[in-house]
Amino acid sequence: MQGTTILITGGLGFIGSNFVDYLIETKRDQGLLILDKKTYAADLKALDRWKQNTQVCFVEGDICDAILLEKLFQKNNIQGIIHFAAESHVDNSISGPKDFIETNIIGTFQLLEASRKSWLDNNQKLKPAFKSARFHHISTDEVYGALGLKGAFTEKTPYAPNSPYSASKAASDHLVRSYFHTYGLPVVTTNCSNNFGPYQHHEKLIPTIIRKAIHEEGIPIYGTGENIRDWLFVKDHCKAIQTVFERGVLGEVYAVGGDNEKTNLELCDAVIKILDQIEPRSNGESYSKLITHVTDRLGHDYRYAIDATKIKKDLKWLPQTPFEEGLKITVKHYLTKRK
Ligand SMILES: NC(=O)c1ccc[n+]([C@@H]2O[C@H](COP(=O)([O-])OP(=O)(O)OC[C@H]3O[C@@H](n4cnc5c(N)ncnc54)[C@H](O)[C@@H]3O)[C@@H](O)[C@H]2O)c1
DSSP: OOOOOEETTTTHHHHHHHHHHHHHHHHHTOEEEEEEOOTTTTTTHHHHTTTTTTEEEEEEETTTOOHHHHHHHHHHHHHEEOOOOOOOOHHHHHHHEEEEEIIIIIOOOOOOOHHHHHOOOTTBBBBGGTTTOEEEEEEEGGGGGGGGGSSOOOTTTOOOOHHHHHHHHHHHHHHHHHOOOOOOOOEEEEEEEEEETOOOTTTTHHHHHHHHHHTOOOEEEEEOOHHHHHHHEEEHHHHHHHHHHHOOTTTTTEEOOOOOEEEEHHHHHHHHHHHHHHHTTTSSGGGGGGGEEEEOOOOOOOOBOOHHHHHHHOOOOOOOOOOOHHHHHHHHHHHHHHH
């Protein structure tokens, strides 16, 4: 690749692929080197979208592979890393945590090591050729554990992860922090709430609601459906990432959220309301008749909420997409995908 390059790990995943689309729109001169293992969660069709684009170069590989990482750093002028790659589905982490430990913890460690070796000299100073380099770690609000009815997570909330997924992400956050304090590696971290939007894997909640509804199957809702999550449209998350990547203070953490707290049932009702309007059932009934309460997830956190004051005040980022508008775009996307 010519010029400077940003390494994007997990670029075939939900948020990573939306972020690549966003950078293609907004940074036409930026080289993008995508590293993805093509796990079950990867959207291989994303590669078709970028086929003609000379900005994008794709490498299939594992972030745990230190030799591959070393080669990528040798061959490319990697000036930035945006690290999305992860095992990301909580339910899978409960049934099989091993991959989460490997990718989320060991993989992040290998990436940190590769960037440390490439960017820093023996005195732990950035080499002149990498004086503007930075490593952006993408993380989740789930590292903070569960909230009761009141309050919201901030960057200062103590870590209290409750699932193997959030524990592995918490461990990776700590490693990233330690590379800043120990070695002076230029890092920033963002902890974001639940994203929604196009290109999410079908196993996740919103695509599942839509798929089950249009196939006239039971729409599964864990327990009573009263668990609360904050929802952010994925494009707004992409803008937050770009803002922090470009202007965030090194060593700092930014909590990112959409100010859209919804119970799972409220979210399901909002999706159904759109479906009832644009894709009514042939029997004239609402899709809500298909809602089926299923056994709750083990250790299901009650509520997550984000206080994003820091990124709003310091970096002037604001979520821009109203929840209903983002949800309409999302529902239409999955309906088109089905056709
Ligand atoms: N989805 C959300 O709502 C959300 C919210 C906050 C934070 N996050 C974080 O954002 C990041 C991206 O999440 P997502 O929802 O896009 O995930 P995803 O599961 O949709 O995508 C993950 C991608 O990483 C790739 N990958 C997995 N293991 C790999 C490995 N060992 N080496 C290289 N590539 C590998 C997969 O093939 C896939 O393309 C994750 O770090 C996640 O913790 C997600």
